[in-house]
Amino acid sequence: MQFVPMSELLRDAAEGGYAVPSFCVWSAEMMKVVLTTAERLKAPVILMNGPMEFRLLMPLEHGAVAHALAPLFSARAALHLDHGDSLERAEEAIRAGYTSVMLDFSTRPVEENIAAMKRVVEMARPHGITVEGEIGVVGKVDDVTQEGGEEAGLTGADEAADYVARTGVDALAVAIGNAHGLYTKLPKLDFERLALLREAAGVPLVLHGGSGTPEEDLKRAISLGIVKVNIASDLNAAFREALMEQWREGVNLWSPSAEAVAMESVVKVVERWIRLTGADGKA
Numbered sequence: 001m002q003f004v005p006m007s008e009l010l011r012d013a014a015e016g017g018y019a020v021p022s023f024c025v026w027s028a029e030m031m032k033v034v035l036t037t038a039e040r041l042k043a044p045v046i047l048m049n050g051p052m053e054f055r056l057l058m059p060l061e062h063g064a065v066a067h068a069l070a071p072l073f074s075a076r077a078a079l080h081l082d083h084g085d086s087l088e089r090a091e092e093a094i095r096a097g098y099t100s101v102m103l104d105f106s107t108r109p110v111e112e113n114i115a116a117m118k119r120v121v122e123m124a125r126p127h128g129i130t131v132e133g134e135i136g137v138v139g140k141v142d143d144v145t146q147e148g149g150e151e152a153g154l155t156g157a158d159e160a161a162d163y164v165a166r167t168g169v170d171a172l173a174v175a176i177g178n179a180h181g182l183y184t185k186l187p188k189l190d191f192e193r194l195a196l197l198r199e200a201a202g203v204p205l206v207l208h209g210g211s212g213t214p215e216e217d218l219k220r221a222i223s224l225g226i227v228k229v230n231i232a233s234d235l236n237a238a239f240r241e242a243l244m245e246q247w248r249e250g251v252n253l254w255s256p257s258a259e260a261v262a263m264e265s266v267v268k269v270v271e272r273w274i275r276l277t278g279a280d281g282k283a
Contacts (some may be wrong), residue, residue: 001070004241006078006100006130006228007170009044010204013227018278021210022046022080023270026053026234028055033263038075039271043279045075050082051089059089063096076283078130082230095128096183102132110135110159117167125168135163136175138208144261153194157200162199171228172197173206176221178213189217191224198225206230210273211237218276219266231273238265 009020012100025031026048032060038045050063054082057065059081066079080100081093090101103120105113117133124131136155153236155174164172174197177189204227211233242262252258274280 001074001076003066003070003077003079003097003099004093005128006046006080006132007204008172009046009076009078009131010171010283013148013279014204014225016282017094018282019207019222019229020044020046020226021270021277022048022082022230023227023273024048024050024053024082024230024235025066026056027258028069029263029265030235031066031069034270035069035073035075035077036281037203037274038052038077039073039272041274042283043127043274044077044282044283045274045279046078046080048080048082048230049100051085059092059251061099065094067097079227080130080132081122087116087119087123091123094124094127095169098129100130100132100152101135102158104134104173106134106137106173106175108165112272114163114166117169119164121168130170131168132171132173132206133163133167133169133274134173134175135159138173138175138178141186141206151281155197156191157193157196161200161202164203168266169203170206171206172201173208176199176207178209186223187213189219189221191220194221194224194226204228208235215276222278229273229277231269234269239263 013020013191023034031128078099083104084090084102092104093101105116176194176275194197205225206228207226208230211227228262239262241256242265246252248260
């Protein structure tokens with residue numbers, strides 16, 4: 001297979017009434033787990049990574065690994081830059097063969113956010129690459145997560161409409177009470193606001209901070225216009241705990257063996273989220 005523009009996956013999800021799960025991947029092994037599981041469940045998926053994962057491999061290297069693995073699978077997938085932190089990073093991802101890019105200037109002044117997103121759209125559009133923006137600020141709920149603002153700011157319908165019209169983004173990440181990280185208490189999603197945002201924005205909406213969202217709330221959010229759900233903390237927590245459990249018990253001290261066992265826990269998380277978003281059987 002070849003990676004497709006993320007907009008194709010989101011369009012089909014909007015028409016089909018489900019959401020596409022977007023999984024944070026930081027290695028070839030993580031990519032393999034996501035693509036293998038997606039292939040088995042016949043689900044569309046998005047592989048994403050961003051600045052924190054680039055401490056291991058830079059976008060050009062992540063892109064090379066992903067495109068080397070892609071022909072081995074039949075899954076329908078996009079390759080996405082998540083929370084890009086500069087125009088240079090977005091340009092690097094475009095050169096690396098990403099089929100979708102996000103520039104997250106949500107914590108910066110609105111006019112700076114809009115100007116930067118217009119530039120990303122200008123760079124990406126000639127290549128058929130999807131662009132995701134964010135207006136309003138999705139906060140964070142733990143000390144591990146780097147994305148998001150220290151304080152959340154809910155997205156307004158009028159500002160969402162203005163932002164989409166002035167930037168030309170293909171998808172919009174919104175703040176409706178969601179947050180990055182592992183929730184210490186259940187989130188209170190503003191569904192009335194989400195319904196207004198769907199009408200105002202006119203583009204597919206994205207839920208960041210999917211990990212830990214109650215199933216009932218997730219399904220309601222999808223019914224109101226969320227067509228992409230980001231999952232990172234659940235993957236990290238499962239992987240980390242599986243490693244720690246082995247090492248506490250003094251088994252699999254050879255790191256590749258321990259990682260292979262930990263990946264079995266990641267498979268369960270990927271499978272769970274594919275089913276939760278309703279993406280299984282939709283490829």
